[in-house]
Amino acid sequence: MSVLRQQTREQHEALESALNLLAPPLSRDRFLRVLSRFYGFHRVWEPAVAAHVELRAFMDARHRLPLLRRDLRALGLSEDAIDALPLCEDAASCVAETGEALGSLYVLEGSTLGGQIITRALSQEDWTPPQGLTSFNPYREETGRMWRDFRTFAEAQGRGRDAARIVAGARQTFVLLTGWLTT
């Protein structure tokens, strides 16, 4: 886990500054756009991760698609409009091999940590739904425990695997998201 953190620091910084989510104004339109893009990513990515038998049970307990749908509905999108959102087909290519998929899982589980900061900032805005944007904060007060559980799972799953592929999966995911979320 510490190798992953070190080896993807630059990519995290690039994504964080490209997204620039904390720069005012924290407008509804900007967040609707980012959530729509996340939705198109997760629709391809979640089933592709779950295709790896070693990761399936873990993924099944952490799906974010229903939360993304709920947030998009709360921001005014119809079911049909959500179904018509563009899909990020390249999301499957970051997770083709199990080690790569593990690295990619690290990126999306880690996003719940930054999500805490974003959620706090959004709570000041008057356009956010009463329950907040749940997909940025999927685990709420359980975030710390869920992250520790992920670390334990990832350390066990990573043992005996090629570390370079795990790191490659994480880096590719950061790079893909940097492009996909900002276009």
Ligand code: HEM
């Ligand atoms: C404006 C957007 C973001 C901010 C401000 C932000 C901020 C942070 C912060 C402060 C942490 C460290 C938390 C800690 O050490 O306790 C963190 C961790 C992390 N974030 Fe972000 N983040 C943002 C976006 C994202 C996105 C979009 C992703 C991926 C989709 C992501 C992936 C990660 C990962 C993987 C970690 C874990 C690093 C580690 O400890 O190994 N972040 N983020």
